[in-house]
Amino acid sequence: MAKPFKRREGRPLADLIGPAIEAACRKRGFATADLIANWPDIVGDRYAETTQPDTLSWPRRREGASDGAVEPATLVVRTDGPTGLYLAHELPQVVERINMFFGWAAVGRIKIVQKPLTRKKRRAPTVPRPLDxxxxxxxxxxxxxxxxxxxxxxxxxxxxxxxxxxx
Structure with missing residues (x-):
């Protein structure tokens, strides 16, 4: 006899996509996709569209270091030339915001790399035609x-x- 059909409740899309994205993020040094997802909130409107976190490289553990002592990582940020210059002047504030986001001193320095961003630029909203x-x-x-x-x-x-x- 066949099993009775069980209805499943809807699940948020983030719950389904999260595990798939996290594997790709780990390859880039990110334990989770949180930094990438919240990047616009961390850096603000000025740099949200023109910068992008690329990799997070953690230093090797030193021999004899205690288990709880973790050295801060280096965050590589992609940007274009002009924005990189402005961002370089605000690096201490950005590092502070990132560490506030994580709740501990996760990032010690930021390395700026001039590379094209991988995300697409948003199109301007279309204006609807007037009705007759x-x-x-x-x-x-x-x-x-x-x-x-x-x-x-x-x-x-x-x-x-x-x-x-x-x-």
């Missing part, structure tokens, strides 16, 4: 019965976006 009179009248008639002002405005924006892509 017939489309606007149809949209106004559809949402006329909505009394809540915020919901009415949200539905109007959604309707304009949908109708502007048609046609």
């Amino acid at each position: 009179a017939a489309e606007q009248a149809r949209l106004d008639g559809t949402i006329a019965g909505v009394e809540n002002e915020k919901l009415h405005d949200a539905l109007a924006r959604l309707g304009r976006a949908v109708l502007s892509k048609r046609g």
Whole structure:
């Protein structure tokens, strides 16, 4: 006799992708993908789009060193030429932010490497075309019965976006 079907609850995508990404991150010296995922929050808007953590290289353990003593790592950051110059002046602050993120002195220095970034640049959002009179009248008639002002405005924006892509 067949087993009864069991429904599974939905799982967040991050729970599914995390283990797959972590193997690739370990090859680059990162124990987890947290530093890469939170890089824009760590460096701020000024460097979020123009810099990228590349590798984290840990020094070899010295003989006779205690188990708890870990020397800080060197973080290699990819960037373009002009941004690298500005970033070089703010390295102490960036190292401090990274170590605050980890909660301990994980990074001792940052090495700046001028290489192209591997992520794609974001496209600028497209501006929807204006609706003609017939489309606007149809949209106004559809949402006329909505009394809540915020919901009415949200539905109007959604309707304009949908109708502007048609046609």
